[in-house]
Amino acid sequence: xxxxxxxWHRLGSPRWFYQMMKPWQTGLGFVALVALLVGxxxxxxxxxxxxxxxxxxxxxxxxxxxxxxxxSAYMMLGSAGFVLLVWRMKMADVAMVAxxxxxxxxxxxxxxxxxxxxxxxxxxxxxxxxxxLVSTLVLLFLYVGLYALREAIPRAxxxxxxxxxxxxxxxxxxxxxxxxxxxxxxxxxxxxFTATRMSMPIEMAAPLIVNIIGAYCLFGYLVLLNMRTELLxxxxxxKWVGALRxxxxxxx
Amino acid sequence: MHPTRRKRMxxxxxxxxxxxxxxxxxLVGLGENVNMFYPPEDVVSGKAPVETNIRAGGMVLEGSxxxxxxxxxxxxxxxxxxxxxxxxxxxxxxxxxxxxGQGVIVEGQLNARGTFEAERVLAKHDENYMPPELxxxxxxxxx
Amino acid sequence: MAFDSLGExxxxxxxxxxxxxxxxxxxxxxxxxxxxxRARNANIWQRLDEEESD
Numbered sequence: 001x002x003x004x005x006x007x008w009h010r011l012g013s014p015r016w017f018y019q020m021m022k023p024w025q026t027g028l029g030f031v032a033l034v035a036l037l038v039g040x041x042x043x044x045x046x047x048x049x050x051x052x053x054x055x056x057x058x059x060x061x062x063x064x065x066x067x068x069x070x071x072s073a074y075m076m077l078g079s080a081g082f083v084l085l086v087w088r089m090k091m092a093d094v095a096m097v098a099x100x101x102x103x104x105x106x107x108x109x110x111x112x113x114x115x116x117x118x119x120x121x122x123x124x125x126x127x128x129x130x131x132x133l134v135s136t137l138v139l140l141f142l143y144v145g146l147y148a149l150r151e152a153i154p155r156a157x158x159x160x161x162x163x164x165x166x167x168x169x170x171x172x173x174x175x176x177x178x179x180x181x182x183x184x185x186x187x188x189x190x191x192x193f194t195a196t197r198m199s200m201p202i203e204m205a206a207p208l209i210v211n212i213i214g215a216y217c218l219f220g221y222l223v224l225l226n227m228r229t230e231l232l233x234x235x236x237x238x239k240w241v242g243a244l245r246x247x248x249x250x251x252x
Numbered sequence: 253m254h255p256t257r258r259k260r261m262x263x264x265x266x267x268x269x270x271x272x273x274x275x276x277x278x279l280v281g282l283g284e285n286v287n288m289f290y291p292p293e294d295v296v297s298g299k300a301p302v303e304t305n306i307r308a309g310g311m312v313l314e315g316s317x318x319x320x321x322x323x324x325x326x327x328x329x330x331x332x333x334x335x336x337x338x339x340x341x342x343x344x345x346x347x348x349x350x351x352x353g354q355g356v357i358v359e360g361q362l363n364a365r366g367t368f369e370a371e372r373v374l375a376k377h378d379e380n381y382m383p384p385e386l387x388x389x390x391x392x393x394x395x
Numbered sequence: 396m397a398f399d400s401l402g403e404x405x406x407x408x409x410x411x412x413x414x415x416x417x418x419x420x421x422x423x424x425x426x427x428x429x430x431x432x433r434a435r436n437a438n439i440w441q442r443l444d445e446e447e448s449d
Contacts, residue, residue, distance in 0.1 A: 044418070045404060048397055051382045053348050056410040059417045066421070086261045105428045109421045116417040120410055123347030123374045168264060169271045176279075183279075187357075187376050201382065218425070222432050229436040236443060245443055 012091050014231045015240040021224045029221035035214030043207035050204075059117040061207055065215035067110035070139060071174055073103035073219060077146070078174075081167030084160060093160040094234070096167060097150070098226035102219060104143035111136055122187050131180035132188035135173060142170040289357050292336035295368070302362050309357040313337060317352050330358065330368075338362075342370040349375035 010016045043061030050057035077099045084092035114133070115125045127133055146163050153159035181188055200208075235241050253261075289309035290300040300306055310330030317328040324343055331337035340358050350356060350373060358370040398404040407414045 040418075040422075044414075045396055045398065049408065052351070054410055055407040056348065056413050058407070058414050062417055062421045082264060085264045086257050101432070102428065105424055109424050113417040113421055116413050116420075120413050121348050122376070123350075123372060127374070165267070168268055171268065172272045172275055176275075187374060189376070204382075218429075222429065225436060226432050229432070229439050232436075232439045232443065236439075236446065241443070248440075 012089050014091070014094075014235050014238075017091060018228050018231050018240075018244075021228060025221055025224040025228070028217045028224065032214050032217035032221050035210050035217060039207045039209075039211030039214055043211065047204050047207050053121055056117055056120050059113050061211050063110060063113040063117060064208060065212045066106050066113065067136065068212060069215045069219055070103060070107040070110050070136070071177060072216070073099055073106060074139060074142070074170070075174060077103060078167050078171035081164035084164040085168065090234075093164075094227050094230045095223070096146070096160070096163055097230050098223045100143055100146050100150075102222045102226070104140065104147060106215075106219070107136065107140045107143055111140060118187070124187075127187050130187045131184040132177065135177040135180050138173050139170075139177065142166070142173065146170075292330055292332040292338055293334075295338045295362060296336040296366075300362055302364060305359070305361060307357055307359050308338075308362070308368060309355065310337070311355050312350070312352045314352045328352075330356070338366060338368055340368040340370050342373050344373075346373055347375040351375075 010020075040061060044058055047058070047061075049055050077096055080092040080095040080099070083089050084096070111133075114136075118127075119125050146166055149166060150159045150163050153162055181191070232241060232244075289307035292308070292310045294300045295308050300308060308330065310332055313329040313331045317326065319326045324345065326342045326344075326346060327339065328342075329337050329339050342358070342360075355376055357374040357376075358368055359372040359374070360368060360370040362368050396404075405411060405415075
């Protein structure tokens with residue numbers, strides 16, 4: 001318990017975070033690059049085609065990692081908002097700033113790749129009556145809204161709190177996305193992977209799993225880099241950033 | 253936990269619960285109004301309006317699909333597998349998942365003679381993925 | 396390999412347009428995102444440099 005508490009306090013320290021996360025950032029970036037290259041080439045060229053969809057099924061190797069990540073990223077964003085509102089931890093605000101652009105891009109890619117897959121497969125790019133599609137579009141709007149809200153409020157502290165409230169309330173959308181395919185009649189199919197069942201043979205699933213791991217690592221890399229950048233910006237007048245500057249100049 | 257933090261946490265959870273409840277009510281209200289499509293029964297019994305843009309859905313009756321390779325004209329029958337069925341005409345490229353025995357949704361107008369003139373055909377996918385060789389084996393095993 | 400030739404690979408059956416459109420836009424967006432976030436970091440360092448020399 002005590003160890004956890006120490007870690008919690010340390011996570012709140014910009015200087016500690018900046019230094020400790022550097023090797024994590026580098027490592028995650030490297031794993032992401034390798035995994036995404038392997039998974040994408042494997043999925044595009046080596047995985048077998050689907051018996052009904054043919055080769056358009058290969059879009060799954062982009063689509064699924066992106067939409068899965070889009071939801072996980074939002075859950076982290078919502079949790080950070082919760083921590084900011086309850087504990088007023090500044091690091092949570094930094095995390096929110098860092099996650100929003102990544103989550104936004106990933107959600108947009110998920111929606112676009114899904115539409116391109118839906119056209120030949122279902123017969124439509126987009127379907128307004130499909131709850132899975134619409135709730136994912138709402139997720140994109142939440143990300144865009146969070147970005148715009150922060151830009152719109154000049155005072156940093158107020159902006160952070162306003163964003164935190166929106167992020168936490170937006171969490172309601174996450175179970176809606178997840179259960180939309182069960183609660184409503186949708187064109188979108190149910191989950192291929194569940195705890196008990198995998199409706200896909202391993203030679204098709206393996207590249208997908210590699211790309212999902214790669215996507216999460218890429219997310220880790222980008223968010224850590226973005227958080228460390230934001231820390232530098234916010235703490236530019238402090239001693240530790242000054243010390244960092246000298247280190248760079250001296251080539252240490 | 254510090255009392256101020258506990259108070260803040262309760263407020264945040266309260267907001268979340270309130271927003272969730274409000275949204276839940278909206279969705280329950282909406283759920284009853286969302287009419288995805290007319291089933292074959294409604295099309296046959298005349299419940300579905302004629303010469304108006306509507307959606308209808310059903311299973312493609314086995315052996316009913318006829319296509320003209322040159323003009324892209326397709327004709328098939330949608331059934332509910334009980335007693336109602338109606339013919340559909342569609343000109344264009346069908347989605348990849350269109351198959352006899354599969355569920356589809358058609359968008360277009362029902363004409364006075366009871367034929368559905370579709371402008372769009374949508375097919376639903378299930379959560380199963382398979383390479384072609386495996387799929388063949390599955391069918392053979394079932395027969 | 397699931398394909399016999401480069402031509403077949405590029406054609407992706409009847410689905411070349413869809414597969415390459417999805418992959419092209421996705422890879423392009425991810426690369427743009429990585430570049431933008433790295434540029435933001437470089438930009439902060441540059442600003443720190445300028446402040447130092449003032």
